[in-house]
Amino acid sequence: MLPVAVDAMGGDHAPDAIVAGALLAAESGIPVTLVGPADLPSRVDTGSLPLIEASEVIEMDDDPAQGVRRKKDSTLVRAAEAVRDGVASAMVSAGNTGATMASGLLRMGRIRGVGRPAIAAMIPVPGGTPTVLLDAGANSEVQADWLVQFAQMGSIFAExxxxxxxxxxxLLSIGEEAGKGDSLRKEAFGLLDESSGFNFIGNVEGRDVMSDDCDVVVTDGFTGNVVLKTLEGAMRQVMSALTEAVTANAELAEHAAALLPEILPLQTSLEAETYGGAMLLGTNGVCIISHGSSSPTAINNAIGVARDMVDVDVVGSIAAAIQPHD
Amino acid sequence: MLPVAVDAMGGDHAPDAIVAGALLAAESGIPVTLVGPADLPSRVDTGSLPLIEASEVIEMDDDPAQGVRRKKDSTLVRAAEAVRDGVASAMVSAGNTGATMASGLLRMGRIRGVGRPAIAAMIPVPGGTPTVLLDAGANSEVQADWLVQFAQMGSIFAExxxxxxxxxxxLLSIGEEAGKGDSLRKEAFGLLDESSGFNFIGNVEGRDVMSDDCDVVVTDGFTGNVVLKTLEGAMRQVMSALTEAVTANAELAEHAAALLPEILPLQTSLEAETYGGAMLLGTNGVCIISHGSSSPTAINNAIGVARDMVDVDVVGSIAAAIQPHD
Structure with a gap:
């Protein structure tokens, strides 16, 4: 397969953590190409990884749309172009989320018939299968018919x-009954209920997001992003309070040491980075959006996800579902 | 002070748990009156608690507005009327949340100048002071100027x-900068930034809700309710997974037994019921909305909160702040 293009300059720990993650993926047999400045190999050990040159970086605080428009030789733009031009099979970035999305959207283009691409994030479920949440932040305002497409795309992605x-x-709302929620949710419920091609189970509530009661939770990008960050913050707080509780009392150190190995899998399962990032659904190519704080392991996982999504042709499946009669 | 009117028939464990909670509060010296059917004392031991008679119950699945309109002799309507008529100082219910709100709104009336009442919920923060989140579900669609009033009322409540x-x-949004969020958030940011009378610190994100970085988080009732229920579900999942992790291995039972007392305070601090329920802000009287699953302890705490909010005259403070020049 074509290599996965990895934005070497995106993320809080770029380029070191990104390159380290790319090397891990390459060692495991996945073809990878870095996207970064010409002098990258002199700054960090890039092993034998090929490099697509890009002289600019869209910073975390750059305006996404402006960044993509003005920084035409940025790593994000070049990565998306590599996918568009058939040089890479997918792109992965831990950089500016909005700019990653904008690069994917503007350079790869939308799948025909898709109103708006959406970000599908993985919500960990303790002891269960993660829940797919979309839109996790691509569109802060949406139309009801876009939510139907999110449902379709999310279903294919989860599968x-x-x-x-x-x-x-x-459909994420504030009550299980059909009439619950704001006017957007009421309209979307009706459209979803009439749709075919996916298994719509009705309204779900906040408490269903981190549970095995639902596989795909559909919402607008404002609500989805708030939910995602609320859970991230809560998990961080709880885990830090838990660690403090079990290690605060020196006399209990022995007990804590014995129990921590039992607790650690829970912590791991609650860390979003285990899942290798979110995927932008609806663009003409695979675009994986990793967390800004991504470690080498997270990047390695993200590249693995990119490879898998190319292998199963998730883009083709979405295109077929959205335009079934073409 | 006038007694706190407690809806004896509202909640998953009514009337037993409610009456038990009311008895606990009365024992601690708070004047309490039950609101329930005439035969309540023959069904459950109500001790020496007085009773305001009400022959009907608005059920959990009744439509809130219709329930209040049609069931004029319901416990919720009678409780709100008791506050309006100066017979009770406050009302407490663990019943149908929407109907509790509608009873408070329609029978007590709005404080003059308040666009819409909002539900202020307490979000537990591990090892810290809870965060006030409003609106937690009263208004699924809001106007930007209502959000400014929510900020004002939430600030007074937190104080x-x-x-x-x-x-x-x-202001809950999806980025800290002023321009982030949907059009409602952008408009509200401008209005909040120009307002005086409270300490607006700008946009906050989901991760700030369960943290000590912010005291009051303002949002629409749709987003607020989703956040509240997402956190409730997540905390329940994490605690159950944690209990499982530390008790799964029989050989570790001794270690688990030693450590559980350290972990339990964390669990308690994460349980919303510790805080005795949410308060409806903006009505002409104190209305406390308890969780449907409330235990006697939760009801006792809710009655304590009602008493405190009457004592400090939170309604008068809101009226003065909303109509400062009257």
Whole structure:
């Protein structure tokens, strides 16, 4: 397969953590190409990884759309162009999320018929299968018919990414009954209920997001992003309070040492980075958006996800579902 | 003081748990009156608690507005009327949240100048002071100027309820910069930034909700309710996974037994019911909305909160702030 293009300059720990993650993926047999400045190999050990040159970086605080428009030789723009031009099979970035999305959207283009691409994030479920949440932040305002497409795309993603047959798709609202929620949710419920091609189970509530009661949770990008960050913050707080609780009392050190190995899998399962990032759905190519704080492991996982999504042709499946009669 | 009117028939464990909670509060010296059917004392031991008779119950699945309109002799309507008529100082219910709100709104009326009442919920923060989140579900669609009033009311509530001087008020959005969010958030940011009378610190994100970085988080009732229920679900999942992790291995039972007392305070601090329920802000009287699953302890705490909010005259403070020049 064509190499996965990895934005070497995106993320809080770029380029070191990114390159280290790319090397891990390459060692495991996945073809990878870095996208970064010409002098990257003199700054960090890039091993034998090929490099697509890009002289600019869209910074975390750059305006996404302006960044993509003005920095035409940026790593993000060049990575997206590599996918568009058939030089790379997918792109991965831990940089500016909005700019990653904008690069994917503007350079790869939308799949025909898709109103708006959406970010599908993986919400960890303790002891269970993650829940796919979309839109996790691409569109702060949406139309009801876009939510129907999010449901369709999310269902395909959950099937390919998590191996769930006939994923249960819920509309995030504030009550389970059909009439609950704001006017957007009421309109979307009606459209979803009439749709075919995915398994709509009705409204779900906040408490269903981190549970096994639902596989795909559909919402607008404002609500989705708030939910995602609320959970991230809460998990960080709880884990830090837990660590403090079990290690605060020196007399209990022995007990803590014995129990921590039992608790650690829980912590790992609650860390979003285990899942290798979110995917932009609806663009003409695979675009994986990793967390800004990504470690080498997270980047390695993200590259693995990119490879998998190319292998199963999730883009082709979405195109077929959105335009079934073409 | 006048007694606190407690809806004996509202909640998953009514009337037993409610009456038990009311008895606990009465024992601690708070005047309490039950609101329930005439035969309540023959069904459950109500001790020497007085009873305001009400022959109907608005059920959990009743439509809130219709329930209040049609069931004029319901416990919720009678409780709100008791406050309106100067027979009770406050009302407490663990019943249908929407109907509790509608009873308070329609029978007590709005404070003059208040566009819409909002539900202020307490979000537990591990090892810290809870965060006030409003609106937690009263208004699924809001106007930007209502959000400004929510900020004002939430600030007064945090000051009186939690003893926080000059509470930090944040607007929940999807980025810290002023321009981030949907059109509602952009408009509200401008209005909040020009307002005086509270300490607006700008946009906050989901990760700030369960943290000590902000005291009051302002949002629409749709987003607020989703956040509240997402956190409730997540905390329940994490705690159950944690309990499982530390008790799964029989050989570790001794270590688990030693450590659980250290972990339990964390669990308690994460349980919303510790805080005795949410308060409806903006009505002409104190209305406390408890969780449907409330235990006697939760009801006792809710009655304590009601008493405190009457004592400090939170309603008068809001009226003065909203109509400062009257």
């Amino acid at each position: 390919h990414r998590l191996g769930i047959a006939n994923p249960r798709v819920g | 009186h309820r939690l003893g926080i001087a000059n509470p930090r008020v944040g």
